Amino acid sequence: MSLHDCRKAFSEALIALAVADERIVAVANDSIGSSNLKEFQKRFPDRVVNVGIAEQNMVGVATGLANGGLIPYVCGASCFLTGRALEQVKVDLGYSRSNVKLCGMSSGVAYGELGPTHHSIEDLAWTRAIGNMTVFVPADPAETAAAVRAAAAYDGPVFLRISRLPVPDLFPPDHRVHFGRADVMREGKDVTLMANGTMVCRALEAAALLAADGIDAAVINLSSVRPLDRAAIARAAQAGPIVTIEEHTITGGLGGAVAEAVVTSHPVQMKLLGIPGEFAPTGSPTFLFEHFGLTPAAIRAAALDLVGSAR
Amino acid sequence: MQSIDLLSPALPASIGNIQAAATRIRRHSLQMTHAAGLGHPGGDFSAADILATLYLSILRIDPAAPNWPDRDRFILSKGHCSGALYATFAEVGLLPPEALATYMKPLSMLNGHPDRNKVPGVEANTGPLGHGLPIGVGCAKAAKILGRDWRTFVLTGDGELQEGSNWEAAMAGAQFGLDNLTVIVDRNGLQQGARTEATVALEPLADRWKAFGWNVREVNGHDIGALLDVFQSIPFAKGMPNCVIANTIKGRGVSFMENRAEWHHHVPTDAELQAALAELTEAAQ
Missing domain, CATH: 3.40.50.970 (Thiamin diphosphate (ThDP)-binding fold, Pyr/PP domains)
Structure with a gap:
């Protein structure tokens, strides 16, 4: 690839x-x-x-x-x-x-x-x-x-x-963007992984790992953080728990935006993956993704944890 | 505001007519501050003659088409002096005079700092200091890129020049050779609480602008004839941005307001308003 x-x-x-x-x-x-x-x-x-x-x-x-x-x-x-x-x-x-x-x-x-x-x-x-x-x-x-x-x-x-x-590459060359619209990258009924930017490909890999675990995970690309596709988020929340994954602090970013939407539509348990309100230690981006649990394996683990506690 | 004066119809821009407009701008802005219970009369008054001269005689604008693409741009970087700006807009037909009575009232288009999306003719939303000149550099650079001949004028306070963004813009304006850009410094010598020189000194101000690559003229900011002469001689030199240091008096026009730092945002009492209007009426006669 x-x-x-x-x-x-x-x-x-x-x-x-x-x-x-x-x-x-x-x-x-x-x-x-x-x-x-x-x-x-x-x-x-x-x-x-x-x-x-x-x-x-x-x-x-x-x-x-x-x-x-x-x-x-x-x-x-x-x-x-x-x-x-x-x-x-x-x-x-x-x-x-x-x-x-x-x-x-x-x-x-x-x-x-x-x-x-x-x-x-x-x-x-x-x-x-x-x-x-x-x-x-x-x-x-x-x-x-x-x-x-x-x-x-x-x-x-x-x-x-x-x-x-x-x-x-995740999208075809003629892809069109609509501000305010989320992309469902993969359908799934057990848990929804919501990500954007560099984390979307990792969320898709995590979903593949989860499939091997027997967990059917959806993946939504929330490239449009504002305006936010609140309808897509509400539909996902009705289906089950949500994991957000962002290359950003979990305070006020993608996870925060999704949580704001979820609590006012269909409250559901969430995990917010990202940088937990601290400054990063010295290291390469790859090291930092490992350090902060922003890898397919860590996303999988978070989703399993969430699905397990929801069952 | 019940007591607002009726405006004179638009008159040819003789020095006398500009002076009369400046006096009305002072009267109206002070009445607006009094009615709103908020405002910045000291700076409104130091800028009144500059605003009247620009809007009545210098700026190429069409009040009937405020977004005309080739209009001259004027940016009030000292956005807290919105009272004087709105009163000036009423003089030239950019605002209906009766709108002035809504200054800072709930849901008024006349916010305490100007909003371009509410008031046609406002070019930039200002209020935080040090925003106007960078935007002015962009307006002037756009004219150069597009090969258009509109001119850009930015009026800054003097204390405002303590904001570093002005000097970033000053460097860029000189680098880009923006002879279609003019900064006017309302040099009244006072900032909110004290003299500029007792706070963080600006002098030697003209030398500073010169060192940043600007062509500088100093002028009495209350002498309409002198202001007209300076503005009509823009550009001062090809390929260099223009700086006009307008030496002014904060609170100019009312004896008990002049040169008093507390009138930066003091709201006149009823008695002070009447006394001030009486002095301004006398000046107009």
Whole structure:
């Protein structure tokens, strides 16, 4: 199974959009390389706005570009883009309903050994708390490209949380994204695994392991964290317990969002897998996934535990 | 607000007419603050002449089509001076005058800080300081990218320049050669609680802007003729952004408000309002 860095699909989709639509511009914080924008810059040198290492200004400048009728894709490491510029994200984008696309690169613990300064495990909690924001976490290259296109077609602020960690193809190349709609990746009646981003492929592997255990697990891709597909979550809750899996703190992220929906529709037992409200120790992303139980085996164990206690 | 004055119809923008509009902006904004029980009259008054000059004579806007794509952009970075902005909007027909009476009332479109989704003509939602200039850099850069000739003006407070985001934007504005961008600093010397220089000093302010690559002019921010001369000579130099340091007086126009830090957000009593309106009426005659 070949694995891919979603930043490649991101930049290819952005170039294709820019060819067709002169309003598309890229905004960077000295992040041309890390956001995989070199080819975009070569093709459209006048449509790259590099503000230097200045994230507050970057989001403000993007707001002004949108005011002028352009569609800016603001590309930077997610940890700095969201954390450093959070007030601009709240006021200039969310509250103002500016047509700006925030593209948080190398999110989660992708920067591994560089440490918690460079991890972005709070960005979903921050951005989904802000009014008017659309928050989307693609799981593979096709979904990443589709999300880039869907963001351009949507008039309003969008946060795309993109990883650099290798993931397999899960969707066909012509996949289409609908903000607010969950994808049922696998049907199942005993337990539902809900994940997004880098965790979707792991949830599917866990479901295969559970099948060997005689447990019929559903897998739902909740790439759209906001708006949330509350109907899909309610249907899953009626079927049985839910495990959420996210490359994010379990405080306020995907698990939190699902729990908020479940307790107001059909309360059901849940397990929230992710980073449990602490800063990660030193280690590679692979090490950290093992450390925090974000592997197919650990997901399987959590699901078995939940199904066992439900029976 | 029962006591709000009737507005004069739109008049040609002579210096006298701009001065008269600025006086009405002061009167209306103070009445609005009084009625709302909230507001920032000191800064409203220091900015009134700048706002009147821009909106009556400089900005290329169409009140009948506030989202006209090629309009000039004005961003009030000191968003707490919304009272003066709304009163200015009423002067030029961007707001119906009767709307001013709803300032900060429940469900009013006139929030304490301007909201572009509620008030046509507002370009940016401001309030937290240090947001306006980065957005202005983006508006000006968009004009360059698109090859359009709209101009962008950003009015900042002076204390606001303690926010670092302004200097990030200042560097970018110079790097991008944005001669279509003008920052106007309302240099009244006072921030919320004290003089700027006694808090975190801004001087030498002109030299700082120059060092950041901006072409700087200083002007008396209450001299309409001087403001017109400066604004009409923009761009000061090709390829460089423009900075106008407008030396102003907080609370300008009312003797007991001038240069008093407490009038940053003091709400006038009934007696203070009447005394202030009397002084402003006298000034208008």
